[in-house]
Amino acid sequence: MFINLGEKMGKIMRYLFIIIVIAIVGFAIYKGIEAQKTEKKEELKDKKAVQENTVQKDLRLAISEIDTFNPYKSNNRNVQEVSKLFYDSILTFDQNYNLKLELAKDIQKVNELNYRIILVDNAKFSDGTDITSKDVEFSVQQIIAGNNPYKDIIQNIVSTTIENDKSIIFTLKEPKKDFEYYLNFPITKKIDVEVFNDKNRYPIPVQSRKILV
DSSP, rough: HOOOOOOOOHHHHHHHHHHHHHHHHHHHHHHHHHHHHHHHHHHHHHHHHHHHHHHHHHHHHHHOOOOOOOOSSSHHHHHHHHHHHOOOOEEOOOTTOOOEESEEEEEEEESSSSSEEEEOOTTTTTSOOOOOOOHHHHHHHHHHOOGGGGGGTTEEEEEEEEETTEEEEEEEEOTTTTGGGGOOOBOOOOOHHHHHHOOOOOOOOSSSOOOOO
């Protein structure tokens, strides 16, 4: 009887020992995993801090190089990219580079040298005024008169004829295949040319989109 009791106690002690060993090993594994998680979090945190610092430096650098937000008065690439957020064009392109009308509701090829642009009725600038064919003509004139990347894409336009507030005709120097693809330039509001050319008095032209600066 005493022998059986001793054997039972011995088995119990062995079981307890095994359980304790398993618990210790399990706890050690758990602590190791938690330590790895903490280390990973700290590593990601450090990477994020480096990325944010880099972005801030790049942003400060980009802004410091911008002398004007007037897309017709700057050759700064950042200005040209940012201007797409602030100014609508006669047309734009979708993700597949197909033509997508924006300020124009119709583009009519009158003949090989003349194209009629008909503007949408409800287009407005950020100051609430209507966008008209006079603004389109003014924009073309400022592009031609300035030194900007848009000048090359519309150099074939020799004249503009305003038919009414919502219709304007572009006359080309020579026939141009797929001329419509060259109408993706920003439209700004017509104002006094002297003011428009003064970056101190007019650093940001009136925008035609809802995103404002």
